[in-house]
Amino acid sequence: MRIHYRRKRFVPRDEGMLYRHNLQIRVPEVRVIDEEGTFLGVMPTAKAVAIATERGFDLVEVSPKEQPPVCKLLDFGAFKYQKDKEFKQQKAHAKKVEVKGIRLSVKIGQHDLDNRLNQAIKFLEDGQKVKIEIMLRGREKAHANIALGKIYDFIKLIGATYELYTEQPPKHQGNNVSAIVGRKS
DSSP: OOOOOOOOOOOOOOOOOOOOBGGGOOOSEEEEEOTTSOEEEEEEHHHHHHHHHHHTOEEEEEETTSSSOEEEEEOHHHHHHHHHHHHHHHHHHOOOOOEEEEEEOTTOOHHHHHHHHHHHHHHHHTTOEEEEEEEOOGGGGGGHHHHHHHHHHHHHHHHTTSOEEEEEEEEEETTEEEEEEEEOO
C-alpha cells in the first residue's frame, strides 16, 4: 500500500493595502503629521520615529506614493483594525457578476423560445451575463451551422430589448455551440 503525503499549498490572503510603520519605512525623509493632524514638516525618518516613540505612538506611512512619503503619528493596531474593517465592508458591498446559462435546442418550439427569452431578459435586468448554449445530438452534429443560426437569432431577439455586448461570440466546440452576452450599462 502506498501512502501519499499531501502538502498544503500556501494561498496568500488578500489583506488589502499593507502599511509600513516605524522601522519598516526605508526612505531617508518623510513628511510628518502629528496625532492632532498638524503638519510638523519634512524630517529624517529616524527623527520622526524618535518623535513618535517619545509621544507613545507609531509612525505610519499613510501615503507612500508622495515625494517624500506622508507619515502620521497613530496607534498602528487601531489604524490597521479600522482599515481592515473598511476593506471587509467594501468587499461585502462589491457586486459580483454571474454568468447565467440558457440552454436551447435546434428543434425548440416557439413557446419554449419565448420562455427562454423572458428568462434571459430577467437575468440581464439583474446585471448578470447570459451564456446561450445548444447541445448537439446525433445528426445535429453534422449541421452545427443551423445551431449557430439559432443562437444568432436568439441574440437578435434579446438585442431588441437591450443593447448588448458580446463577451464570447457564438462558436462551435465539440458537441455544443455557445455564446456569452451581457447588457451594456
